Amino acid sequence: MKELTLSEIIFMLAIWRLEESAYGVTIRKHIARVTGKTYTYGTLYSALDQLYKKGYVIKSAGPPTPERGGRSKIFYRLSPEGIGALNAARQLQKEIWKGIPEFFLDKA
Amino acid sequence: MTQNKRPPLGLRLLGRLIDRDKNYGLFGDVEELFHIWEEEKGRAAAQGLLWMQVLRTIPHYIYHRLYWSWIMLRSYLKIAVRNLKRRKTYAFINVAGLAAGLACCMVILLYVSNESSYDRYHRDVDRLYRVIEYRKVPAGEFCSAAISAMVATVLEERYSQVEETARIFPVSNVLIERGQRRAFEDRVVYTESSLFRVLTIPFLQGAPDTALRDTTSAVLSRRMAKKYFGDEDPVGRTITVKDHTLDRVYNKAQSVDYIVTGVVADPPSNTHFTYDILLPLSQFDKSWLLREWNAGHTVTYLKLFPGVSGQEFEKQIERMAYDYVNEELTAWGQTRRYFLQSVTDIHFRREFGGLPIRGEFEPPGNRIYLYIYSLIALLVLFIGCMNFVNLSNARGVYRIKEVGLRKVIGAGRGQLVRQFLSESIIITFFATLCACVLINALLPLFNQFAGTTLSAKDLIHPQILASILGLVLIVGVLSGLYPAFVLTAFRPDQILRSTKTSTRGSFALKVLVVGQFAISIFLATGSLTVYKQISYMRSSSLGFDKEFKYVIPMRRNAQVRNQVRTIKTEFLSNSNILEAAASSSVPGRPMRDGHLKWSDDKLDRPLRLQFLSCDDDFLPQYKIEMVAGRAFDERLNDENGAFIINEAAVPYLGYASAEEALGDRLHESIYGRWKTIVGVVKNFHYQGMSQEIEPMYMEVSSSRYDMLTLTLAPGNIPETVRFLEVKWFELFPSVPFEGFFLDDDFDRLYRKEAQMGKMLGVLTSMGLAVACMGLVGLASFLVKHRTKEIGIRKVLGASVSSLMGLLSRQFVVLVVLANVISVPLAYIALTRWLQDFAFRIQLGWDTFTMAGAAALICAVLPILMHSFLAARTDPVESLRYE
Known part of the structure; x- marks a missing residue:
């Protein structure tokens, strides 16, 4: 399995954190708060589509709401494969950082 | 809330870029966000933010679009190639047909673009003009590019609109000598250094401003430099020029040494101004040529200052001549006007008010x-x-x-x-x-x-x-x-x-x-x-014989002219040369204009005819038939008293029949002699079949002979021509030998x-x-x-x-x-x-x-x-x- 990229990890963790309310607007807001990067919807959606195509997230349509011009929200959830991939990524991170003391970075 | 409002413009644009139904999630998100912004920051700010969102997607969108159309195009290409491969005959016919058509079009495109690019390469070409003169005299109307040199002088002195003027005086039949190399050149131009500031003529060696400063400096085209100097550096070396025009102006035969001061690029194929050798116009400073208002030999180019309208300026100079030579013009009953012609116009426009422009360099474009x-x-x-x-x-x-x-x-x-x-x-x-x-x-x-x-x-x-x-x-x-x-x-x-x-x-x-x-x-x-x-x-009969005729031009060389008789006898001593005759021109070459009138009276309007001087042998040699009267005869002193006219001239001069014309006395205005019509020749097509046979008269005047026609015996012609050349150098060691066959030359008329x-x-x-x-x-x-x-x-x-x-x-x-x-x-x-x-x-x-x-x-x-x-x-x- 290919490793997740950092932005994929950010997206997927955002979806996990937002639990039941993970859709475009909230994901974007959350990422903006955590990383300081504001995505356009073009980028956001193509990233989400990539995740969907790889099978890491599951899409589901919610009820239509009036403030969205009568359109449904698309909610995202992590799929079991997604959770597995995240776990693998965390494992990898741990391995990479293992034994590297904090002060090593401070010095540099 | 604003549910019922029309969606903002940005959103509608987005709808055009991507599929609204497939991406309803995204659209919903954008709209929701828009409303959040609207409540937080106001509608205007929300609009702005929305636009930011939309615009930032555009580059990606374009990339995406191109990517996919490229993918499709690749597929189309693949299918097209497969189809072509599958049916090779079909492919061949299609491609060959289109290729043939396209090749024709491309060649013609090149040709057209070359023709219409004439003289467009000059710097500031929209400000360059040539002065054209219109003259109306009792004998007729004329239009000419060769005008008085005074025009340029006056333009420069009196009119502040003129930035620069340049005069040229083109001459031909110039004998150039450099050591053992001798040849006649036809594209010799006397000019002044301002020409290089008006027309664009790139210098390969030497400086444009000083190249023609002295009366003894000359500028050669690259071709000429190569011809006379080979690989040597021509600058600083001498050429000797024998120009009969200069001789005529100063009334004495002379040869002038010029020092080459510069080499310029050969004239490009798309210019009306063709030159080979540029000589200083100041050579003529002491002569009437540059000071006479009634001369008509130099061509004047001028460059107007930016912003001056050519049309308006033309009106100002139209009647310029009347300020200087009013009395003469009135006395002669002459009208004279000046007009401007844009330099880019010269190649195609060869007539002015219905009159052909005289003094052009090369045949017009069509x-x-x-x-x-x-x-x-x-x-x-x-x-x-x-x-x-x-x-x-x-x-x-x-x-x-x-x-x-x-x-x-x-x-x-x-x-x-x-x-x-x-x-x-x-x-x-x-x-x-x-x-x-x-x-x-x-x-x-x-x-x-x-x-x-x-x-x-x-x-x-x-x-x-x-x-x-x-x-x-x-x-x-x-x-x-x-x-x-x-x-x-x-x-x-x-x-x-x-x-x-x-x-x-x-x-x-x-x-x-x-x-x-x-x-x-x-x-x-x-x-x-x-x-x-x-x-x-x-193939149709021209009325004269043009077979086996070898013509030697005398190039107005006085030395040759004076010895026509000797040359003829010398040449005729060879049995392969059957006949010889001297004349001012030959059929197929331009004749000159002459004027005839009946009395000296000023009121009598002279009639313009073409004219040809020829000796007694000319008519029999060319097998031109007589309709009435006799041909020229050596024993009857025709040089001073006889005309022969052609059939076309009979009604033109007002005679009812050829017989009636015989014996009539007419006055020839160039030499001012009275002569009698002694014969009428049958019409012959001396200007080719595409033109009417114009009225002409012939006379004997040895001073005007310029062509020597020899009838060669068929067979062994190259040897005969070699004999001619050898003989020629025996007679005139310093004059180059050249000649042409009349039938080839005549064919150029139908080119x-x-x-x-x-x-x-x-x-x-x-x-x-x-x-x-x-x-x-x-x-x-x-x-x-x-x-x-x-x-x-x-x-x-x-x-x-x-x-x-x-x-x-x-x-x-x-x-x-x-x-x-x-x-x-x-x-x-x-x-x-x-x-x-x-x-x-x-x-x-x-x-x-x-x-x-x-x-x-x-x-x-x-x-x-x-x-x-x-x-x-x-x-x-x-x-x-x-």
């Missing part, structure tokens, strides 16, 4: 021929396009299943049309590449015909490349459009259900075949007529027409070949289409010949129809063309029949061949074919 050539090239291209359309249509049978399947899979009609169009554009591109190869072969041929120096390298020029690209796109789209729309119009269920294929578009097919052949027949009639007219002009004939011939054969190839392709498809029918007919007992008749009948009808259409058009066009010739052929039915028959044969032969092959096949095989 816009009409440009139009004719472009039109014909386009027609050939059109034939190629029609091939494409026709074959795509006929072949549609094979493509229609593909269309059906694509439709079933979900291709929209627009997409299919795009597919076909890109396919045809791809093929056209391919054809263009082939055309580029073809051009390399065509250009040398074309250059030979048209006397141009075009090269394929000229194609690499932004403007021309752009026009070619445009041509490719237009041709591609035009030829792809019809098949694209016809083939994509079917409904997929119809296509896929039945094996029967529609014959829709067969009417259009017929129209196109008729069109192709109408054009081909038109071109064929044209080239036949041009060819006939030329051979008529060449334009001969060019056109050859050009038409080539273009016509190309057009006809392309049309026939198309027909071959078409016939093979149609025959294949009817294989089963042929088989059944054969089984039922049809003979091969009846089958051939059946298959070719409709094409014969089409070609005959094409004839019917093109004959009247060709008739009208050719009658117009023939009107330019004073002596012309009658347009007869034979021409049209020949062209029509040729087209018919070209069309029917391949069809007969195909039908023959089809009719010969065993019906068992054709019926098994499924």
